[in-house]
Amino acid sequence: MGVFLLSIFYFLFSPSVFAQSSLSLTITPPLFKVNLGPGETWKTTLKVVNVNPYDITVYANVVNFESEGEGGRGRFIAIQEGKGKDEALARWINISREPIVIGKEKTVELSFSLDVPADASPGGHYAAILVGTQPIEKKAEGPELRVSSMVSSLIFVSVRGDIKESGFIREFITEKKWYEKPDVNFFLRFENAGNVHLQPKGEITIYNMWGKERGKMTVNENSEFGNVLPRSIRKFEFIWKGEENFFELGRYRALARLTYGKEAEESxxxxxxxxxxxxxxLGIIAGSLLLFFILFIWLLRAYVKRMLALEVERHGLTDVIKEKGKWTLPLREGMIDLRKTKEKTSSIGFSMYVKKYYKAILFLVLCLLVIFFVGAYLKEVLTKERTFEIIIPQKTVE
Incomplete structure (x- = not known):
């Protein structure tokens, strides 16, 4: 089998190729999707645009197409000469192989037809029309093919019959298990176990540890690409950049919900x-909390000590403690003189009060700060909406 690989450094989302700094071609549409029955014929055209300031000559070639790897890249396979019955779609396509001259900044339409054999097997069949500045040639020493600067239009045909649409998410993971900031790479691998191409569509929703939505990524939204060919796996990559906020720490979960299939939609x-x-x-906060608890314990002990001292003073036992061995003689039996205690009772000003109870006041201020911190934390984490950015690396071509 003659096989050649075309290194696809351009993306079929934009059907143009810059083969040289002075040459540019565009082909539209970049993808045909048709549903046909055995024995049917389908005719259509594609457009090739020469945006260069000079005339060019191009050639059209038909090759089979299959996926290669999981990144959405494709491999083109030449038609086998001298073979009889062939299920390859490229054999069913008829297009002129003669050189085509396109005037400067002009567009030409290329007509082609597709004849489905009466005994064609149901399911997906895949080919591509390559348009380039030179025809595809085989090397003299073997079946390998040479390609020049080319653009391609893919053709996906689904032949009606016993269609099996079956797929599932084989793997859904993040690049790492923990991150220092909300900048996360997601990888989703979807496997097609059926006999026709599938285009999974849906969304990936991200929730924080409190169940609040913090991002949503769409899969294959408003796109004809992102297809998964039969018996192959397709890997999709997404980058989620959330709003940086210290309070938004903790365990996050991401839920992928996809639907696929045209005959009967599956999920x-x-x-x-x-x-x-x-x-x-977090280290700074932990250190601050540790310092707070140490200070809290010290203040609590100081507060208890002060309260005990006030109780002693309130019961008039200060002089007894300070002047050990000094006794107050009773006025008469069963009666003592309490006039000294009464004389010591006097009012104090605000400044003296603050000075006297500064430890208790400091303790209350710290408690208020903790309450404020907890309230701010709950307000932030329970916020319903956050700004975020979704980046989808442009690596896919199917």
Whole structure:
């Protein structure tokens, strides 16, 4: 089998290729999706645009197409010459192989037809029309093919019959289990176990540890690409950048919900989790809390000591403690003189009060700060909406 690999450094989302700094071609549409029955014929056209300031000559070639790897890249396979019956879609497509001259900044339409054999097997069949500045040539020493600067239009045909649409999420993970900030890479691998291409669509929703939504990523929204060919696995990559906020730490979970299929819509779900732990700010907070508790215990002990002293003073036992061995003679039997205690009772000003009870006041201030901190934390983590950014690396071509 003649096989060649075309290194696809451009993406079929934009059907243009820059083969040289002075040459540019565009082909539309970049993808055909058709549903046909055995024995049917389908005719259509595609457009090739020469945006260069000079005339060019191009050639159209038909090759089979299959996926390669899990990143959405494709492999083109040449038609086998001298073979009889062939299930390859490229054999069913008829297009002119003659050179085509396109004037500067002009567009030409290329007509082609697709004849489905009466005994074609049901399911997906895949091919591509390549348009380039030179025809595809085989090397003299073997079946390997040479390709020049080319653009491609993919053709996905689903032949009606015993169609099996079956798929599932094989894996849904994050690049790491914990992050210092909300900048997370997600990888989702979807496997197609059926006999026709599937285009999974849906969304990935991210929740914080309190169940509040913190991001939503759509999969294959408003796109004809992102297809998974039969008996293959497709890996999708997403990058979620959430709003940086110290209070938004803890365990997060992400829930992927996908739907697929045209005959009968099916669904697939998968969940994963990760942690966001800002180590440095958390260390500062932990150290501050430790210092707070040490100070709290010291103030509490000082407060208890002060209260005991006040109780002693209130019961008039200060002089007894300070002047050990001094006794107050009773006025008469069963009666003592309490006039000294009464004379010591006097009012104090605000400043003297603060000075006298500063430890208790400091303790109350710290308690209020803790209450404020807890309230601010709950307010932040229970906020319903946060700003976020979703980045989808442009690596897919199918």
């Amino acid at each position: 697939a779900t998968r969940e994963t989790s990760f942690w966001i732990i800002p180590i440095k700010p």
